Amino acid sequence: xxxxxxISFEHVKIACKSCTLNxxxxxxxxxxxDVEKLDAIVRRGRxxxxxxxxxxxxxxxxxxxxxxxxxxxxxIPSEDGGEQVLGFHLPGELIGLDAIDEERHHCSAKVLETxxxxxxxxxxxxxxxxxxxxxxxxxxxxxxKEISHExxxxxxxxxxxAEERLxxxxxxxxDRLLRRGFSxxxxxxxxxxxxxxxxxxxxxxxxxxxxxxxxxxxxLKVERKHVELIDLDGLRTIVENxxxxxxxxxxxx
Amino acid sequence: xxxxxxISFEHVKIACKSCTLNxxxxxxxxxxxDVEKLDAIVRRGRxxxxxxxxxxxxxxxxxxxxxxxxxxxxxIPSEDGGEQVLGFHLPGELIGLDAIDEERHHCSAKVLETxxxxxxxxxxxxxxxxxxxxxxxxxxxxxxKEISHExxxxxxxxxxxAEERLxxxxxxxxDRLLRRGFSxxxxxxxxxxxxxxxxxxxxxxxxxxxxxxxxxxxxLKVERKHVELIDLDGLRTIVENxxxxxxxxxxxx
DNA sequence: CGCAATATTGACCACTCTCAATGAGGGTGG
DNA sequence: CCACCCTCATTGAGAGTGGTCAATATTGCG
Numbered sequence: 001x002x003x004x005x006x007i008s009f010e011h012v013k014i015a016c017k018s019c020t021l022n023x024x025x026x027x028x029x030x031x032x033x034d035v036e037k038l039d040a041i042v043r044r045g046r047x048x049x050x051x052x053x054x055x056x057x058x059x060x061x062x063x064x065x066x067x068x069x070x071x072x073x074x075x076i077p078s079e080d081g082g083e084q085v086l087g088f089h090l091p092g093e094l095i096g097l098d099a100i101d102e103e104r105h106h107c108s109a110k111v112l113e114t115x116x117x118x119x120x121x122x123x124x125x126x127x128x129x130x131x132x133x134x135x136x137x138x139x140x141x142x143x144x145k146e147i148s149h150e151x152x153x154x155x156x157x158x159x160x161x162a163e164e165r166l167x168x169x170x171x172x173x174x175d176r177l178l179r180r181g182f183s184x185x186x187x188x189x190x191x192x193x194x195x196x197x198x199x200x201x202x203x204x205x206x207x208x209x210x211x212x213x214x215x216x217x218x219x220l221k222v223e224r225k226h227v228e229l230i231d232l233d234g235l236r237t238i239v240e241n242x243x244x245x246x247x248x249x250x251x252x253x
Numbered sequence: 254x255x256x257x258x259x260i261s262f263e264h265v266k267i268a269c270k271s272c273t274l275n276x277x278x279x280x281x282x283x284x285x286x287d288v289e290k291l292d293a294i295v296r297r298g299r300x301x302x303x304x305x306x307x308x309x310x311x312x313x314x315x316x317x318x319x320x321x322x323x324x325x326x327x328x329i330p331s332e333d334g335g336e337q338v339l340g341f342h343l344p345g346e347l348i349g350l351d352a353i354d355e356e357r358h359h360c361s362a363k364v365l366e367t368x369x370x371x372x373x374x375x376x377x378x379x380x381x382x383x384x385x386x387x388x389x390x391x392x393x394x395x396x397x398k399e400i401s402h403e404x405x406x407x408x409x410x411x412x413x414x415a416e417e418r419l420x421x422x423x424x425x426x427x428d429r430l431l432r433r434g435f436s437x438x439x440x441x442x443x444x445x446x447x448x449x450x451x452x453x454x455x456x457x458x459x460x461x462x463x464x465x466x467x468x469x470x471x472x473l474k475v476e477r478k479h480v481e482l483i484d485l486d487g488l489r490t491i492v493e494n495x496x497x498x499x500x501x502x503x504x505x506x
Numbered sequence: 507c508g509c510a511a512t513a514t515t516g517a518c519c520a521c522t523c524t525c526a527a528t529g530a531g532g533g534t535g536g
Numbered sequence: 537c538c539a540c541c542c543t544c545a546t547t548g549a550g551a552g553t554g555g556t557c558a559a560t561a562t563t564g565c566g
Binding site: 076084085086097098099100101102106107126129130133136137139140141142143144145146147148150151153154155157158159198199200201 | 398
């Protein structure tokens, strides 16, 4: 069906070891013993289902979460039932870093499809990182990478039109799936048009129309959740050729 | 003139001890000896002047920077001389966290007015944080706080109209100045309308018109860089009453 | 003092939002 | 297993916020 395979429990365990640790350690210099120590504090959960919350806005902060398989969205709910989507999290990605500061979650995290999620108690991770220099370094890098990523989104929202935003979104999903070994050109979007729109600062209708336009232009095939990118390079071009930052007129001296 | 006092060198030194360390340690449990150790790795620079760069996009990452007095903007330059402003940094605020991951700066940092800046070599800070648990914790908090802050900006750009954005900007500046002991209602904006516009995802003209409108509505007095907030509460109301997130229709069940 | 950069203001228009109607799935219960 | 319903997606028409272009201050700097 989609790329959200229902994974067996054993599968989760194994995957967790490779995937969570990949996220947390990357190719950094952790030796086998260190990896074991890290692995020992990671909690594997049973598969989470569509609609489940990892945490809600306002709750106390205990753990970080790593997406093993499936996908998760983070969002800020508003009183009237609306929401501002902050991000989509694919396999290998970390959730909850913004809650460290005040030890309280500022956003909610909801599972978009059947997913395997690993939980990493932060207190223990923090303690461990005091004794493992390369883990501490990796933590700094992870946090920093998150800042970089949000910075990119700021630039996107600050200076790009609807077409560029959707192209950028598709390219980003494609890149991230590819990095985890999935197809870069054929995938299922687990989020709704509404959620995509909120994330990109666009109305649902605009997102829908853009999908249709891209389809008509032969850039992709789309049917509901299923997307097949025909002209990935073309989409990249849209993203890159959009240098109409505000302040364009000012020429460097 | 403005709130950018030309500080004497001695002044910088003292201020650095209080201000940089405030940013880095906050009220966390560092004892006197620990503070000395941290203080020992902080480099005080001579006053930086308008237009000076702390670093440029693409440069290797060495240090974090703390604004002591004055202000700094971070931005992504584009080939055609335009730029996307990412943030404004006021006294006590930290710059460069996004460069840790790839050990390379992804944005440029330019001084907006005569400023005192402290430099903190990251390698040494990182080493020190291995031996001081509360410093490590503080580092995690700082990085996390930066993520939270950018998350707020994402929500702003994703779901607010021009008026709400400028109101939010003014309230934010006001709050941050107040926290550092400056007036919350009377200040000089060191950045141009162009830079504000870029930061908020608006055209310069829109920013200018909004200043005029706020002025006409009696919310503030503005003359060029000098702003005096008359109705700070009113501005806050604009920010808070703007719950028109996309997805408004969906009611929580 | 004069030029260049910045700000302000106006007129126009386009991109995107809003409103509305229709269609297509997916889930639930009979 | 089918019918119904509800949510989600698509498409169209119209309107509005904010962008673009342009002209005119105003400021600051050399």
